[in-house]
Amino acid sequence: MSDSATSPNDIQIEVFSPDDLTTDFRVVVRQGTRRGIRLERLFWSTLKQMAEHHRLTIGEMVEEIARTNGETSNLASAIRVACLRWMADQRNALGKLASLRTINAILGACPAPAFALSSAKKILTFNPAFQHLVRRQLPVGYGETTHRDLRLSLDLNVADIFARLEVNDGVPISSGFVIGAAERRYRGQLNIVRAPIKAPELLLSFVVGA
Template sequence: MELMREHTEIASGAQLRFRAVPVDGVRKGLRLEEAYWDALAELATDLGVKPGQLISRYAAQYGENGNVTAAVRLGVLEGLREREMQRQATMSLQAIIGMVAGCPTAAFALSGGKKVLTYNPPFLSFLQARLSHLSPEALAAGLKLQLDIPFGALMSRLRNEPQTPVSAGYVIATNDRILRGRLNAVLANAVGEGAIIGYLAG
């Protein structure tokens, strides 16, 4: 019964539907599969525009040969791909925050843009113990962190052997103070530029 319902839903999504949509002030008739019409409506809602406006955008981006229908199909697929990548990035960041927060020792997450994504209370306590003249707000705002291994090279090593931590030296600078030490880096996210979690070893 469940298999029959899934087959019916797939067949329904594959059916061609003709609709007249206002595009740049002119109503254009397009014949697309129902699944594409549904996805187009969802993407338009996400972007806060009307389906016709999104069709115009896709036609301008992908309709070099004048085939608006093909341009819409390509645009919808690209839009869904981008939305899925954003969803994965959001889920990945939430997971990274959870892993760092759950660590009982000082830890932080660093992105490919050398941005500190998050850190845990033990990491903040580590800094406060050594930079007691600064408030937590000042520490967070003025924190600069560098590794003695280029981030790209570090990510390459971790991607090749994700089960093996990499030991690296770090430099934490804030205003007039510099802290140096060692950490163990592990792969946190291999998507795009990637991200690492650093566990301070000293």
């Protein structure tokens, strides 16, 4: 093994900021009773999000946590566990939304021709309007054989599109495109956005004109 190989101890992964570890002491009013609680700032921030999500005050949220876990438990620990559980539930809920099933639903609801394009410039899924466009413009129906033979090129590099979307905070990017099969070609214009899914990386491409 090379001496220059990276040791696991050399890899730094920042899972939190130093400020997150700073503890704050705050007084929370619970059913008219004032009670002091010391928590890390990250948990105070999460507790506030939980309260806003449930349309409660922070005091009411603390009261609900205390009621659920029993007055004899360590309240600060119970709050931390409740925050972690809530964040895990939120992550799971977002995971269900950020899926290929959701992408298919978005494309299916769009009346314009649209498709999902991978970072490898491969069309992974498309809507009926795009299928109709291909059937109308290219020499054969859009079946399995045509799907394999369909060629797509964009005026912009796919990696550049991802980079621009990142810099522009998701503002759609316009690009010309050409699809072809056999000797036929169709040129059009796309509006492109990043798909709301972490993996695989996808671009949602909407045909806006020929």
